[in-house]
Amino acid sequence: MSSNTKVVLVTGGSSGLGKSICLRLANxxxxxYGTSRKAKGEQVDGYSLIAMDVTDNASVQQAVEAVIAKAGRxxxxxxxxxxxxxGAVEDVTPELGQRLFDTNVWGPHRVSRAALPHMRDQGGGTIINISSVAANFGLPYRGFYSASKAALDRMSEALSTEVTRFGIKVVTVQPGEFNTTIGDSRLRPEVISEAHRxxxxxxxxxxxxxxHYSRDPDELAQVVERIINDPKPKARYVVAQGMQKISILAKKLLPGRMFERKVRKHYE
Ligand SMILES: NC(=O)c1ccc[n+]([C@@H]2O[C@H](COP(=O)([O-])OP(=O)(O)OC[C@H]3O[C@@H](n4cnc5c(N)ncnc54)[C@H](OP(=O)(O)O)[C@@H]3O)[C@@H](O)[C@H]2O)c1
Incomplete structure (x- = not known):
């Protein structure tokens, strides 16, 4: 293996952004190593797809150990x-919100905990957390998505300051909207109240x-490729254009209620 090639584990390598990242990095x-809950260790387009459910401690541990056993690092x-x-915040049950956090927040936490001892032992590594532009706002009817990604961002910031002394870099990537099938698997409350319908x-x-009109996932994969080749990556990358990018600045500059009115107008 040349010194520029790296051993990479991508959770969720079976579709969408994760698949594009796997393809680009393998190329x-x-x-x-990409992961899927349904994988059986098969080779796909130059990368291995291994089983992992990020909501299951044992499955996460097993997958990380399998990578170390095969690749050595x-x-x-x-x-x-x-x-x-x-779903409206009021319509989302605590149980449904917890399922989301189990995947979007505790998932990255579990996998990072499994990976960190190995990265520390080998003297360094990079953890890239795929957040979302949504982390910057309380998006209406997707409030728990925003909340989960905001939690991931804050956790990444804290982790970064804690592990930089071991040569480990932590990077947050906030994508805007990309053309994937994420909408098909969105969690939904069983009951939509008439008030919020x-x-x-x-x-x-x-x-x-x-x-429907959003962007090619490979654009995001290119950013991930740049990050892993950069000896000094930034703490945060926003991979969005137009309104999605401008909104982050607007949120910082506008009075809170004015920004809220603009968001409401957009969704109405
Ligand atoms: N698409 C966008 O516009 C967009 C924008 C901002 C941020 N993001 C973020 O980008 C990431 C990828 O999203 P995507 O759009 O590519 O979605 P996607 O096409 O639905 O892919 C989601 C991936 O996550 C895996 N996954 C889901 N639950 C899992 C679990 N419990 N354990 C292990 N793997 C699990 C799926 O694998 P299996 O089902 O095969 O297990 C799949 O590979 C997400 O974190 C999402 O929040 C997406």
Missing amino acids: AGHTV LDVLVNNAGLGIQ PGYERAMEVLGGSM
Whole structure:
């Protein structure tokens, strides 16, 4: 293996952004392990797809140990596996919200905990957490998605300051909207209350329209490739364009209620 090629583990390597990351990194000559809950260790387009459920401690531990057993090290972990959720905050039950957090927050936490001792022993590594532009706002009818990604971002910041002394870099990537099938597996409350139905349905129409015209996942994979080749990556990368990017700045500059009105107008 050349010194520039790395051993990379990408959670959620079976579809969408994770698959694009696996394909791009494998093409560049890296040794890539993607994960899927359904995988059986098969080879797909130059990378291995191994079994992992990020909500299950034993499954996470097993998958990370399998990578170490096969490749001898783990240079880069991309915490990409994640779920969406839709529903008014009031309609989402605590149980449903917990399922989301188990995948989007405790998932990356579990996999990082399994990877960190190996990275520390080998004197370094990089953890890339795939967050979302949504982490910057409380998106209406996707409030728990925003909350889960905001929690992931804060956890990444803290982790970064704790592990930099071991030569481990932690990077947050906030994608805007990309053309994947994430909308199909979004968690949904069983009951949509009549009070919230009109606002919820309109917001889902707006969201459906923008997902349809969104961008190629390989653009995000290119950013991940740049990060792992950069000896000094930034703490955070926003991979978004137009309104999605401008909104982050607007949130910082505008008074809170004014920003809220703009968000409401967009979704109405
Ligand atoms: N698409 C976007 O516009 C967008 C924007 C911002 C952020 N993101 C974030 O990007 C990441 C990838 O999203 P995507 O759009 O590529 O979604 P996707 O196409 O639905 O892919 C999700 C991936 O996560 C895996 N996964 C889901 N639950 C899992 C679990 N419990 N354990 C292990 N793997 C699990 C799935 O694998 P299996 O089902 O095969 O197990 C799949 O490979 C997510 O964190 C998402 O929040 C996406």
